[in-house]
Amino acid sequence: MENLIETIKKKIEIHHSLYDIPVADLMWEEILYKSLKDSDMAGDAEWQSGGHGIGADIMNVPNFGDISCKTGAWKERTRIGDTVLVINGSRTTKYPSIEEKIEFLSKKKEDVYFCLARNLKDWKQNKKIYRLCIFPRLRHHEMKWKIAPNGRDWVAENSEMKCKITKNMSDQLWTELQTKYIESCHVIEI
Secondary structure, three states, X not given: OHHHHHHHHHHHHHHHHHOOOOOOXXXXXXXXXXXXXXXXXXXXXXXXXXXXXXXXXXXXXOOOEEEEEEEEEEEEEOOOXXXXXXXXXXXXXXXXXXXXXXXXXXXXOOOEEEEEEEOHHHHHOOOOEXXXXXXXXXXXXXXXXEEOOOOOOEEEEOOOEEEEEEHHHOOEEEEEEEHHHXXXXXXXXX
């Protein structure tokens, strides 16, 4: 794993030798896929350049299975004394009812997430710090969903995460994940 992290770091350094903008979505998929290959961890893994589809982005990776590549926000909330990882997920507009949305969310799409997260406070101070967070499939479909106080959105919460399906954003799923759910977190400072 150390070799993979070091390879990812080198590729992100190359990115930042060209660009000031952070590594995002499609860039992250390609960096991870090429890093797995360069670290001899890809095996017969499959990835389609520019795909960025729903669910898994890199398939059939030995020791990991199907990987969903995400970028996210690392939020240290000092006022309430915790840290969370915030990621967005699928847009669920084509599923009108909450039951249909839950059914959609229940279909297996990935085995593990590789999330490259950043804390905006660091970046505002010109510190290019990423956190590579690895965690298992999220089970949004097992949560108890209810209508939010605003009467438009759907919300769910358990000890691991808070979720919201936001109506005014194409019914997009947002997840605020407690750090205790993250299996491993590696700081990558450029």
